[in-house]
Amino acid sequence: xxxKEEYYARVLENRQLATDPQLLLCxxxxxxxxxxxxxNECVALHRHHGDHIPACxxxxxxxxxxxxxxxxxxxxxxxxxxxxxxxxxxKQRDKNAQQ
Numbered sequence: 001x002x003x004k005e006e007y008y009a010r011v012l013e014n015r016q017l018a019t020d021p022q023l024l025l026c027x028x029x030x031x032x033x034x035x036x037x038x039x040n041e042c043v044a045l046h047r048h049h050g051d052h053i054p055a056c057x058x059x060x061x062x063x064x065x066x067x068x069x070x071x072x073x074x075x076x077x078x079x080x081x082x083x084x085x086x087x088x089x090x091k092q093r094d095k096n097a098q099q
Contacts, residue, residue, distance in 0.1 A: 028056040032087035055081060 002010070017023055026037040035042040039056075046054050053061055062076070069076045 026056065028054065030055050030081070030087065032084070032091060034090070052079070 026039055028036055028039075028042070030036060033042075035045065039054075042054055046052065058079075062078070066076050
């Protein structure tokens with residue numbers, strides 16, 4: 001467990017990191033998503049629906065699960081994301097609705 005001083009030092013470091021515009025860029029590969037770059041909304045929607053982890057967080061969690069699965073001698077497989085055609089379809093429907 002961290003001491004109060006170590007915790008405070010981490011908070012100061014995080015405050016500094018949170019001012020870096022490069023660190024705050026959305027890393028999600030689904031750039032056609034309506035919530036791309038709106039990470040707070042994206043995470044809230046994923047929490048609400050509880051269906052899967054946001055794409056930007058999947059590599060982090062996958063690495064941890066693979067390590068755990070390896071310890072238990074299990075296999076892991078990558079889940080397929082929505083086809084790009086679905087995202088194009090949403091954009092086309094939105095465009096048609098505006099006309």
